[in-house]
Amino acid sequence: MTKPSDHPSVPATGGVGVLLVNLGTPDAPTPAAVKRYLAEFLSDPRVVEIPQLIWQPILRGVILNTRPKKSAHAYQQVWTADGSPLAAITRTQAQALQERLGDGIKVRWAMRYGNPSIPAELNRLKAEGCDRLLIAPLYPQYSGATTATVVDKLGEALGALRWQPAIRTLPPYYDDPAHIAALAADTARQLSTLPFRPEVLLLSFHGMPERTLHLGDPYHCQCRKTARLLAEALAADWGDVRIETTFQSRFGRAKWLEPATDAVLAAEAAKGTKRLAIAAPGFSADCLETLEELAIRGREQFLEAGGQDFAALECLNAGEAGMAMLEALVRRELAGWV
Numbered sequence: 001m002t003k004p005s006d007h008p009s010v011p012a013t014g015g016v017g018v019l020l021v022n023l024g025t026p027d028a029p030t031p032a033a034v035k036r037y038l039a040e041f042l043s044d045p046r047v048v049e050i051p052q053l054i055w056q057p058i059l060r061g062v063i064l065n066t067r068p069k070k071s072a073h074a075y076q077q078v079w080t081a082d083g084s085p086l087a088a089i090t091r092t093q094a095q096a097l098q099e100r101l102g103d104g105i106k107v108r109w110a111m112r113y114g115n116p117s118i119p120a121e122l123n124r125l126k127a128e129g130c131d132r133l134l135i136a137p138l139y140p141q142y143s144g145a146t147t148a149t150v151v152d153k154l155g156e157a158l159g160a161l162r163w164q165p166a167i168r169t170l171p172p173y174y175d176d177p178a179h180i181a182a183l184a185a186d187t188a189r190q191l192s193t194l195p196f197r198p199e200v201l202l203l204s205f206h207g208m209p210e211r212t213l214h215l216g217d218p219y220h221c222q223c224r225k226t227a228r229l230l231a232e233a234l235a236a237d238w239g240d241v242r243i244e245t246t247f248q249s250r251f252g253r254a255k256w257l258e259p260a261t262d263a264v265l266a267a268e269a270a271k272g273t274k275r276l277a278i279a280a281p282g283f284s285a286d287c288l289e290t291l292e293e294l295a296i297r298g299r300e301q302f303l304e305a306g307g308q309d310f311a312a313l314e315c316l317n318a319g320e321a322g323m324a325m326l327e328a329l330v331r332r333e334l335a336g337w338v
């Protein structure tokens with residue numbers, strides 16, 4: 001049967017797509033690009049929970065006139081030939097996952113803030129015939145400021161479509177046995193290559209305003225559980241290493257989750273800890289917060305306070321342990337679709 005001459009052409013359908021999403025990053029390590037990125041990021045009411053009428057004048061009048069220069073300097077210290085580490089690693093993770101899943105599933109990546117955007121990649125997958133999509137926010141622990149805002153943005157993009165794809169989202173995987181096993185294997189692998197045996201292993205998670213915990217955000221508890229399970233998994237071979245949990249990257253004047261990573265680094269050195277390693281099991285990819293704040297500034301803080309040996313471990317990134325885990329999680333969520 002031929003379609004009527006006034007009938008629109010039918011787009012391709014029947015494909016399955018996976019969209020990996022991480023936080024976002026500036027397009028360049030310049031004050032202007034950082035300003036554009038921070039304006040979008042810090043205007044998200046999920047990230048700064050202050051009424052916009054009060055917050056926007058502070059953001060536009062103060063923060064965006066001071067922070068971009070300082071942050072651009074920090075980004076310059078970690079920028080690579082492939083661009084921002086967070087974007088470059090997320091891209092590599094998507095390529096590696098594509099290879100593992102094969103051509104029957106299309107894998108793309110997006111950034112919640114900045115580029116490539118969620119709407120652009122959603123529309124691209126749809127144009128390529130994917131009418132079933134798994135959106136995977138690459139945050140092991142759920143928070144309103146990260147996981148939920150990916151789904152908000154997705155909803156906004158879907159709202160502009162007449163013909164929407166079917167959607168699934170990857171649940172947080174903070175206590176998933178596959179995640180804990182990947183973290184334990186990769187942490188042990190990295191610890192065993194260090195030229196020293198640490199007395200202390202700090203597990204540093206990105207902070208959040210403490211208020212969000214009391215308002216019911218599960219982030220804090222999920223970080224604590226990841227840390228506890230990881231410590232248990234490491235106990236057999238690394239039981240002599242004391243494991244502590246801290247929260248980093250405080251922003252603004254409100255009280256944030258404690259203890260703070262920078263304060264603990266200085267306090268450990270002051271009380272005589274000489275050898276310390278730090279890992280960041282809340283980040284699926286290395287980024288400004290791990291490469292600059294922990295590996296550069298954290299080292300300075302520990303050594304200046306009297307520490308001797310310091311190592312910042314890498315995130316799971318696109319390594320074997322992390323990719324095997326991601327493949328397992330994604331295949332599980334795609335069950336029934338492929």
Ligand SMILES: C=CC1=C(C)c2cc3[nH]c(cc4nc(cc5[nH]c(cc1n2)c(C)c5CCC(=O)O)C(CCC(=O)O)=C4C)c(C)c3C=C
Pocket residue numbers: 023024025026046047048067071084086139143145146206207208209249251282283286287288289
């Ligand atoms: C891993 C989870 C993250 C949570 C939770 C989170 C909360 C959160 N962050 C800010 C403010 C900033 N974060 C910045 C960078 C940044 N944050 C995360 C992850 C989480 N943030 C990542 C992966 C990155 C790195 C981005 C990169 O380009 O590499 C920044 C920008 C850098 C800077 O100027 O310092 C800010 C600002 C708030 C307010 C918040 C919770 C409410």
Ligand SMILES: [Fe+2]
Pocket residue numbers: 206249
């Ligand atoms: Fe952040």
Ligand SMILES: [Fe+2]
Pocket residue numbers: 220221222224
């Ligand atoms: Fe808690």
